[in-house]
Amino acid sequence: MTSIQAVRPAAVTARGWGWRHAGRARPAVNALDLDIRPGERVLLLGPSGAGKSTLLHALAGVLGDSSAGEPGESGDTGDSDETGSLLIDGAPPRDRRGRAGLVQQDPETQVVLSRVGDDVAFGAENLSVPPAEIWARVHESLDDVGLGALSQDHPTSALSGGQKQRLALAGILAMRPGLLLLDEPTANLDPAGVLEVRDAVGRCLEKTGATLVVVEHRVAVWKDLVDRIVVLQPGSATEPAVLIDGTPDAVLDQARDMLMAAGVWVPGHVPATRARTTARRGGAAAHGAGRGAGPSAAGGVLLAAEQLAVSRAQPRRAGLRDGFRRIAPQPVQAGITTGVRAGEALTITGPNGAGKSTFALTLAGLLRPVAGTVSASDALSAGVGSDPYQWKAQQLIARIGTVFQEPEHQFVTGRVIDELMFGPRHLGYGEDRVEELLERLRLTDLVDANPYTLSGGEKRRLSVATVLAAHPQVLVLDEPTFGQDANTWAELASFLSELLDAGTAIVSVTHDQEFTAALGGTELSLGAPGRAGRGSREHGGGHHDLRGRELPGAAPS
Amino acid sequence: MTSVVTKKTSYNWRVVDIVVAALIAVAGGVIFWAWSQGANVISAPINALYPPLTGLYAGGWMIPAVLGMLIIRKPGAALFCETVAATGELFMGSQYGVAVLTSGLLQGLGAELVFALVLYKKFSVPALYRKFNLPVALLAGAGAGLFCGLNDSFTPWGWNIAYAAPDKLVYIICTTISGALIAGGLSWLATRGLARTGVLGSFASRKAATEPVFS
């Protein structure tokens, strides 16, 4: 299609711009001086909590809305404040509605309406585009992001994570923004999905010539698409916000060490993590369990799955005519047999929607198996029965700790420190680890903050820390490393390797191949749902570069 | 060059006010619907005994009005939430048919008036919608309950239209008490609880947990 006229790309100017969130002592962004020329493509980097999302929200004109214009006595110290100026085409972003389009990190909250066509049209409607032109734009945007094959009436609830992310992009493109703002647009996507979204963005920029600001922790994906890299540093009262600024090649050549120190994922470099000290027992563990060596067999298998079929859906009761039979739901994965030993890691990989999270939740005793069994060894269950699903909540958290894919689901208190103390207090032990966790996961400054106000990466770290604080023997982690900068990543991987050495078993679901390699152990690769394709593979551990490896389950068959 | 964000007292609804209010309301509609189903079960024995006592159960229908206002704190919140909640119940299949919309509208109005007028004696407009403490919440719940009772007893589509006058009176007293305790009291408690979790961060009610109870 050729109907897209090139849009007028937007320019960004920041002069000493700063922002402090309500209730925070330190500014999220301080003294930002930045000029982005029309049509420039900028990759924005920086450690977790550096204020990248804050800047993007400000550019999209949605920051500060939260405290503006409320009734009641104001002026208390809890309010946010802004310094300096941040302008798009010479005017504050709020007055430039529609000039900037923001794709946020979380795909789920980016769907507004229940039909695909309506959802893409929504932004254009708000900008008062004439109806006839809206549909032309909708078709074009859906084609551009590779969703052209979907019908306009397709329900948005029936899309996978990757499809939702592309839908959000299409909705933004239909607004024809002069400034495209992408906040970790590929977090949670499988490696194939990452490339798809990146290529979709590339095609659109080619066509429209819009300005781009993209936030991502990993440079490799976007390196060839952008023509400038800007690195932010965490807001402080004195330092300026921009640490490094330059073309990708120049920055990667000259400031490589600085980048690495700032926690940026530089291509070809995996941060050093602590090596395992205890001798590995080799690969027999999972395979042994796989051949039916029960959990009670010697060798320290803590948790084993036998011919497991999993689904989120609960069994239904048939109607009167069928005698109220129990009808099992259609499993997303079936016939999984595996196990995890004390001191060993099991990694679950596979494409989006394969059922990885569902499997992990079942293994952790949170979902009832559709078929097959999950059984805990005597060493793990310590006398409360071998089926984790039957354990009481308190018995569960002392034995198996689970980190959910969506961190916010797990927050039960209003303060970071209470959140961390919650498990240990319930169990009556283990508060000793809290200090160390705060320190190592860089949460010390945030002890009094409300968990919901943390940045994406901080939330992730907190949810991991809350589970570690309860000292479980088996850890089940769903995407523990997404949204983490390289330094925090290395700290987390090292911490987990210490736990492995101390005899904890770790099951992790991840798209992060470096993480898989760092922990070593066994990899269980789940195929696309409904397909049987599945395989296990053994890692030697250490720091292998696993990029480019075909996942057995992901390969089309 | 420092520009502090301007803090103006505003009665305008922001997008976040609208979406969160609507959410409370629609979720309330689903709760309504469940409440209506429950009402059938619980009210069967009460009906056999003395039907006007079912009014004691009516407060559940009025939670969105009070809860919505306690959280959003913008004029019209009670009215909006209760009406949308009634629409939600209509979508789920209401035993009152489209008449449920008028009940919603009137109950919302009952609560709305209390919030608007509780300080009206000062006769200065900014004094409106300024208090959201426990007594006001209870009063608002009672207002909603009163209007609920009146709607059921005196409108042509009212459920109790054929009752004898004394029974109507008992019913109205019951709905008023129930509105105060269930809609007013529970909503007030819920707001404080929600404020404590921090999800109300973008609303004026974010400090509800530490506000004085009575003044």
Added chain:
Amino acid sequence: MRDALALRGNRSVLTRANPLAKFTAVVLITFVLALSIDWVSASVALAFELLLFPLAGLTLVLLWQRGWPLILAAALGGWSTAILAPDTGSILVDTGIWSISEGSLQLGLGFALRGLAIALPAVLLMSCTDPTDLADALAQKAKLPHRFVLGTLAAMRLVGLMAEEWQTIGMARRARGVGSRGNPYQRIRATLGQSFGLLVQAIRRASRLAVTMEARGFGGAERTWARPSTFSGLDAWVLLGGLGIAAAAVGAALGAGTWNMVFLAQQ
């Protein structure tokens, strides 16, 4: 719950009518029936409504699944009216607190039928109306403020997702050591806690959705509509149908001499 809020594959005639036309027809029927409590007008309306159900794509099985609580409710309403309405004619039962007479029994019967005749068209209306179409009609034709209408529509989608969220939150809380098992007291406490957790999550999501909507330019005074809400010839028929049913009900009751405006008599 999610199914109840969405139409799946309903392709019947009435889904194509404008929601406002359908709504007006239903309001008309409801209002006329509300004026009188008598079994004739209620039965006539009820008969017509049952005839219309296939037009809305409803089958008898579906009707029963959605309709039985309504029948129960109508029966209870009829019962309470029968025992509490002022007595006329001979007394049939008297317990001291309440009594049933010939007159009040007839009133109760009429009330129960009327309750059904008022509830059914609403079920019919909602089972053939898509929330998105309704919102379009309300904002474009009825000129309600679009910010409120669309905000509500978006929130409605979230509520549909809450059913799934309920399960996830249950699991997440269990993973934090807050259980949902044990004796009834513990279970009730856990359910309350989980409901509260759901509310927290829902508000959180709504706040984030509001940011998304604003980032897409929502909130301005003007907007256009990609999907214009229109009236067609079908809508005239829908209105006529509503008018017809209402007229038939009143006519029949007046003809049979049962028309009874209770709400006037009582004041």
